[in-house]
Amino acid sequence: MPPELRWREWMLRVEAVIFAAAEPVTRETLSRVVGKACSIDLLIDDLREELTGRPYEIVAVAGGWQHRSRPAYADAIRASAAPTRGGVSALSEFESMVLMAVGYFQPITRAELSKIFGKEVSRDTIGALRSATLIASGPRSPTPGAPYTYVTTKHFLSAFGMETLRDLPDIEALEDAGLLSRAVMQEEAMVAVVEGEEE
Known part of the structure; x- marks a missing residue:
């Protein structure tokens, strides 16, 4: 596979794993998906750039990465009253x-x-x-x-x-x-x- 197609495939694999995960995905987990020789940081940077303009992004949290809705869309998400994953349950x-x-x-x-x-x-x-x-x-x-x-x-x-x-x-x-x-x-x-x- 040509290097540019391999890189694209790795980006898609990393995004799929992060998207499907309920918890932040660690560097070790992503290394198992694309190999230890691959630069996870560069893949994440390319993914973030590709997601520019989308209502969601990949953020670094809790020692890993996670898909998150952009803060600009918080009001729309709240207004929808649709159940969301993660977040914080209502606390007193x-x-x-x-x-x-x-x-x-x-x-x-x-x-x-x-x-x-x-x-x-x-x-x-x-x-x-x-x-x-x-x-x-x-x-x-x-x-x-x-x-x-x-x-x-x-x-x-x-x-x-x-x-x-x-x-x-x-x-x-x-x-x-x-x-x-x-x-x-x-x-x-x-x-x-x-x-x-x-x-």
């Missing part, structure tokens, strides 16, 4: 805040989360985040009793479009920009807990 405001705390302070115990929010973080809240596969058990804490810690998952990275945890916004930068206040966050968490108890 408090669950979202607990997830954010786990993301920034992992590995973290439930007791440490409770200290952050000034109120006990229930097993149900942890269970909901685990069921959504956004968090998982981490290493045991070195504190007395060796409680479980919690960490985010690859699904967390994928759902929020991050390649690694380094892509999380810097807390200090968010505070400096006036987008986040730890005091306000704790206050809102308390309100969310109280409202949750009233329901």
Whole structure:
């Protein structure tokens, strides 16, 4: 097969695998499809260029690549009410805040989360985040009793479009920009807990 046709075939194989996968596809997986001698990065670059102008793209998330709808089409997708794959299931405001705390302070115990929010973080809240596969058990804490810690998952990275945890916004930068206040966050968490108890 001539080199240009072989390259085109490899591009199509890589796109097919990424398109069909429910989770981000790793470099190792793509190497099995096209061979270790092939430059995965160059193939991905060519695919991205080819998809310019399409309503979807290939993005690097959670240590691999995934097809994603372009952000410009988010309103149209929401308006359609069509079921979508991936993403984040509906979380309560408090669950979202607990997830954010786990993301920034992992590995973290439930007791440490409770200290952050000034109120006990229930097993149900942890269970909901685990069921959504956004968090998982981490290493045991070195504190007395060796409680479980919690960490985010690859699904967390994928759902929020991050390649690694380094892509999380810097807390200090968010505070400096006036987008986040730890005091306000704790206050809102308390309100969310109280409202949750009233329901």
